[in-house]
Every structure is written in C-alpha cells, then in structure tokens.
Amino acid sequence: APTIWWIRRDMRLADNPALCAAIERGGPIIPVFIMDEVHDSYGVVPRWRMGLGADALAGALEDRGSRLVLRRGDALTTLRQIARETGARSVVWSVLVDPDAKNRDEKVRDALEEDGLEVIRKTGHVLFDPWTVETKTGGFYRVYTPFWRSVQNRELSEPLSTPGTIPAPSDWPASDDLADWALDAPMHRGAEIVRPHFTIGERAAQGRLGAFMAHGVDDYAQARDIPGKTGTSLLSENLTLGEISARTCWHAGLEAMRQGKSGAETFLKELVWRDFAHHLSYHTPQITTRNWRSEWDAFPWNEDASHPHVRAWQQGRTGIRFVDAAMRELYVTGNMHNRGRMIVGSYLCKHLMSHWKIGLDWFADTLRDWDPASNAMGWQWVAGSGPDASPYFRVFNPVTQLDKFDRNRVYEGRWIAEGRSNPDPLASAFFDAIPQSWGLSANDTYPDPVVSAEDGRRRALDAYQNRHS
Ligand code: FAD
Numbered sequence: 001a002p003t004i005w006w007i008r009r010d011m012r013l014a015d016n017p018a019l020c021a022a023i024e025r026g027g028p029i030i031p032v033f034i035m036d037e038v039h040d041s042y043g044v045v046p047r048w049r050m051g052l053g054a055d056a057l058a059g060a061l062e063d064r065g066s067r068l069v070l071r072r073g074d075a076l077t078t079l080r081q082i083a084r085e086t087g088a089r090s091v092v093w094s095v096l097v098d099p100d101a102k103n104r105d106e107k108v109r110d111a112l113e114e115d116g117l118e119v120i121r122k123t124g125h126v127l128f129d130p131w132t133v134e135t136k137t138g139g140f141y142r143v144y145t146p147f148w149r150s151v152q153n154r155e156l157s158e159p160l161s162t163p164g165t166i167p168a169p170s171d172w173p174a175s176d177d178l179a180d181w182a183l184d185a186p187m188h189r190g191a192e193i194v195r196p197h198f199t200i201g202e203r204a205a206q207g208r209l210g211a212f213m214a215h216g217v218d219d220y221a222q223a224r225d226i227p228g229k230t231g232t233s234l235l236s237e238n239l240t241l242g243e244i245s246a247r248t249c250w251h252a253g254l255e256a257m258r259q260g261k262s263g264a265e266t267f268l269k270e271l272v273w274r275d276f277a278h279h280l281s282y283h284t285p286q287i288t289t290r291n292w293r294s295e296w297d298a299f300p301w302n303e304d305a306s307h308p309h310v311r312a313w314q315q316g317r318t319g320i321r322f323v324d325a326a327m328r329e330l331y332v333t334g335n336m337h338n339r340g341r342m343i344v345g346s347y348l349c350k351h352l353m354s355h356w357k358i359g360l361d362w363f364a365d366t367l368r369d370w371d372p373a374s375n376a377m378g379w380q381w382v383a384g385s386g387p388d389a390s391p392y393f394r395v396f397n398p399v400t401q402l403d404k405f406d407r408n409r410v411y412e413g414r415w416i417a418e419g420r421s422n423p424d425p426l427a428s429a430f431f432d433a434i435p436q437s438w439g440l441s442a443n444d445t446y447p448d449p450v451v452s453a454e455d456g457r458r459r460a461l462d463a464y465q466n467r468h469s
C-alpha cells in the first residue's frame with residue numbers, strides 16, 4: 001500500500017529520515033504538501049517562501065519520477081482524504097517542536113491512529129532532539145554555554161544519502177497549482193524586487209554550504225560581525241525549511257575543523273544556538289508568546305503597533321542610520337544581518353520602549369528565514385525578558401555600533417538613499433519595494449532621530465530603575 005510523506009519543514013531528499021522510512025516500507029510514496037491553517041497563519045514572506053520551497057522540491061521529485069501533491073485545507077481532513085483516494089495505510093513525517101506545529105501534529109497523529117492508519121514520525125529537524133539533552137539533575141538547559149558543552153562532543157551519525165528512486169503510485173491524486181494560491185499577492189509590487197534575494201531549494205542550499213566551506217568559514221569568526229560583508233553562511237533561509245539538514249551542516253563544519261579552518265568551531269556553535277532555541281521552545285513553549293521572565297509583565301512597554309515610533313521603525317525612518325539600514329535590508333531581501341537584528345531589536349525595546357512582541361511580529365511577517373523558535377529566543381534575548389538574555393540595562397548604542405562594525409559605511413551606504421546623488425541600487429530598490437501607501441521617496445530628506453541614542457538610553461534606564469524601586 002502507498003505511504004503518504006507529509007512534508008513540512010523537511011523540503012529535501014538528502015538526509016531525510018522521514019523519506020527514507022517511507023521508502024523502507026516498500027510501496028509507492030505520495031509526497032504531500034498542505035497549506036493548512038498553521039502554514040496559512042504564517043506571515044507574508046515566510047508563507048510565500050515556503051510555497052517557493054515546495055515548488056523547488058516538486059521539481060526535484062519530478063527528476064526522480066515522483067511528484068508533489070499540493071493541497072489547501074485542514075491537515076487532518078486532507079490527509080484522510082488522500083489516504084482514501086490512494087489506499088495509503090501509513091503517513092510519515094518529520095517531528096517539529098514549535099508549539100503550533102506540535103499541537104497540530106499530536107491531534108493529527110491521534111486521529112489517524114484511531115482511523116487505523118500507521119503514523120511514523122522521524123526526527124532530523126535539529127541536531128540533538130530537545131528531550132535528549134538534560135542537565136545533571138534531569139532538567140532542561142536555560143543557559144546556552146552549558147547546553148553547548150553537553151552536546152559539543154556528541155557523536156552524530158553521518159547524513160543519509162539521497163534515494164536513487166522514489167517509487168511512484170500508478171495513479172496520482174489531484175494537486176492544486178501553486179500559482180492559484182497567489183502567495184506573493186500580499187507583497188504587491190515588492191514581490192519582483194524581493195524574490196531575486198531568495199536562494200531556494202535543496203541544490204542551491206548545498207551550493208551555499210559548499211561555497212561557505214570553501215571560502216567563508218576560515219574568516220567566519222571575525223567576518224560574521226560585519227554587516228557590510230557576506231561573512232556568514234546565509235543558510236538559515238534553507239535550514240528553517242529543511243532544504244538542507246542541520247546534520248549535513250554539522251558534518252561539514254567538523255570536516256572544516258579537521259582541516260584546521262579557524263572559524264569552523266564558531267560555525268558549529270551557531271548551529272547549536274539554533275538547537276538551543278528549539279530546546280527552549282520545546283521545554284517552555286510560552287517563550288513564543290509571553291515574557292519568559294514574568295517580572296517583565298509589569299514593565300511599561302508600548303504595546304501599540306501603530307504608534308508613530310513603531311511605524312518609523314518598521315519603515316526604516318527612525319533617523320538612526322544603523323537601524324534604518326537594517327530595516328531596509330530586511331524589507332528588500334527578506335534577510336537582516338545578525339548584528340542588525342540585535343541593533344534594531346535593542347532600539348525598539350529600549351529606546352522606543354516598545355514590546356518585543358511587536359518586533360517579533362514584524363520579523364515573522366518579513367523574514368525569509370523566519371523560525372518560530374529562533375525568532376522568539378532572539379527577541380526575548382534582545383529585550384532582556386528571556387532565559388540567558390542580554391540584561392536590559394546593557395543598551396546598545398546604535399551610533400557607536402555603526403562606527404565599530406561599519407567603519408567605512410559600506411552597509412549604511414548600501415541601504416540609505418536619501419541625500420545621495422547616486423544612491424546604491426539596493427538603497428533605491430527599497431522605495432520601489434515598499435507599499436505606495438507609506439508615501440516615501442528616495443528624494444525625501446533623511447529624518448532626524450525619532451528618539452536619539454542618548455535620550456532613548458536615559459529613558460529606558462529610568463523606566464528600568466523605577467521598575468525595581
Ligand atoms: P550563520 O552565522 O552562518 O550561522 C549558521 C546557522 O546557525 C544559521 O543559519 C542559523 O541556523 C544558526 N544561527 C546562527 N545564529 C543564531 C542565533 N542567534 N539563534 C539561532 N540560530 C542561529 N534566526 C533564524 O533562523 N530565524 C529567525 O526567525 C531568527 N530571528 C531572530 C531574531 C532576533 C531578534 C535575533 C537577534 C536573531 C534571530 N535569528 C533568527 C538568529 C540569527 O540572526 C540568524 O540565524 C542569522 O542571522 C542567520 O544568518 P546565517 O544563516 O548567515 O548564519
């Protein structure tokens with residue numbers, strides 16, 4: 001009997017334990033991607049990017065004589081329907097631990113098993129499954145460094161190879177057409193500008209890893225902090241959708257270490273940050289929705305996402321150049337350098353005293369690498385409300401940070417057009433990508449700071465002290 005392979009964040013053929021388990025069962029395989037209520041609840045860019053990932057996977061499956069069945073609707077109803085249509089007796093998928101996916105999956109599993117279908121769940125989205133990493137007293141880790149120490153020397157088996165063939169059924173169930181889902185529609189005129197910045201699909205992800213290991217990893221420990229350079233792997237876009245496995249990246253990093261490449265261990269540590277985010281999200285799912293430290297509930301955050309300061313932040317018009325450059329990079333490419341994420345986050349939560357959830361939501365709408373666990377950990381870190389967080393009173397100065405990390409103003413020049421006779425094409429592209437309703441033009445005067453570095457710092461620290469008095 002056929003097996004349904006329900007694809008979510010494992011959009012790859014190589015090192016895919018779920019796919020291998022489906023093949024081991026011996027019958028035909030029906031790869032299915034469902035735009036269900038969880039996927040439909042994603043923000044604009046992640047939902048669109050996920051559709052593009054599904055499309056790339058469809059191409060790879062066709063190269064192996066298979067197909068991808070696209071359906072829109074409730075996951076359980078759709079899986080039941082496909083099982084009925086095809087006579088499938090088993091459904092296999094890769095385990096996810098973010099709260100929305102986990103809740104859905106548990107309900108789907110229970111219901112399918114009640115129907116008498118076999119459900120096979122395989123891990124592989126992270127390196128070390130969250131329930132396998134325990135402190136000496138049997139609890140979970142709240143702090144990164146001991147988490148890293150406890151996993152750094154663990155043996156990870158080699159990645160699984162790509163199956164040569166994927167057995168196809170004689171009759172294929174009907175599939176939607178991706179174009180009919182119009183996932184790019186909410187991007188309006190921005191879609192054509194943003195899309196070339198995506199690197200989509202498994203082959204492209206493998207290419208990225210290869211290029212990084214050949215040219216990037218040696219210098220990574222230093223270059224990773226310079227937003228004007230491409231000093232990082234850029235793999236988060238692919239890892240979040242499983243277009244490449246974390247295990248494949250880990251083994252490439254180990255190999256680079258054996259070759260004496262100096263940034264390799266730092267790269268492994270970053271991959272473990274991703275695991276740590278999933279560890280926290282599994283053990284404390286409230287991290288995605290509430291202050292991890294509840295004493296922050298009493299802090300006088302601005303919670304109004306339509307506040308003019310928040311709008312200026314979203315639109316790259318705060319008058320603080322590092323912040324605006326990073327927010328524009330985000331809008332045009334769907335990506336933001338990690339240093340930028342820390343600076344814009346700190347400015348929003350501290351200088352603008354706005355709730356980290358406003359930032360979390362904006363990132364969830366605009367990031368091509370959006371990941372519920374890493375995004376939540378990142379925002380709670382920035383705000384000071386999370387476990388192992390940067391303390392609130394350590395306020396980044398966005399002006400001196402620019403002097404430090406963008407000394408020659410490469411990054412700023414790339415993204416800020418105002419006041420320049422010959423702006424960088426990327427800086428100009430921002431004005432073509434944004435909605436016309438924002439009413440912005442490259443010929444505008446660059447704004448004065450909505451809140452200056454010094455005033456914002458003072459205000460934030462006063463509020464912090466009052467909270468403690
Ligand atoms: P590299 O430097 O090449 O690192 C390799 C891989 O390690 C990355 O691809 C990523 O998977 C992982 N990684 C690196 N840094 C982190 C980190 N701090 N936390 C978790 N994983 C990490 N990352 C996301 O993948 N999705 C998000 O939604 C996300 N939101 C963030 C929000 C905030 C406020 C902050 C401060 C950080 C966020 N990050 C997020 C983490 C980090 O900024 C990105 O993972 C990184 O910029 C990706 O670039 P890269 O692939 O070139 O990373």
